[in-house]
Amino acid sequence: DAKTTQPPSMDCAEGRAANLPCNHSTISGNEYVYWYRQIHSQGPQYIIHGLKNNETNEMASLIITEDRKSSTLILPHATLRDTAVYYCIVNSQNSGGSNYKLTFGKGTLLTVNP
């Protein structure tokens, strides 16, 4: 799986949009970008994923650059409950044992301030 790079921490004011960047410059054509978040001492929770096109769901939006080397997770109106560690990972869709390997980095600690 391609490695990802994220800033270790970010701050955001409550009610404002939180934009979390992720670099994945070595991503290959069949790898999806996934975002998860982990609230303290809980299991990570899936947020959104995409391949090429921008995606939106009830939680967030995912913007993937045209060259697919980076992406941005957008929380449109951050609340205090969005304070968490956000992980960006890439995962291959090809068959083969090693492609099931799901590797997380250290993520970005997003702190939403009142």
Place this chain on the structure above:
Amino acid sequence: DGGITQSPKYLFRKEGQNVTLSCEQNLNHDAMYWYRQDPGQGLRLIYYSQIVNDFQKGDIAEGYSVSREKKESFPLTVTSAQKNPTAFYLCASKGGLTNTEAFFGQGTRLTVV
């Protein structure tokens, strides 16, 4: 309800003892994973399994063992060979490679004294 269950939530053991952490899922997922998390750190992959009776080492497999005798279950044994076993352990499952996300349990916090 469908989901992935880890038990127990908190576990205490004496140094030198082996301990087994339970992970069960009723999501009919093929792949299962074990991660370790230390304070202020990300998730590190211990073992993963894509199918029954098959599993692969992750990045920090030393001192751990697993089995996958049933699709629903992927227990992790922390052996006495693991030098620093005290940590938060997370189990996950995934339906397959095609466009699916991973589901995580709520974790087991293991303390070895």
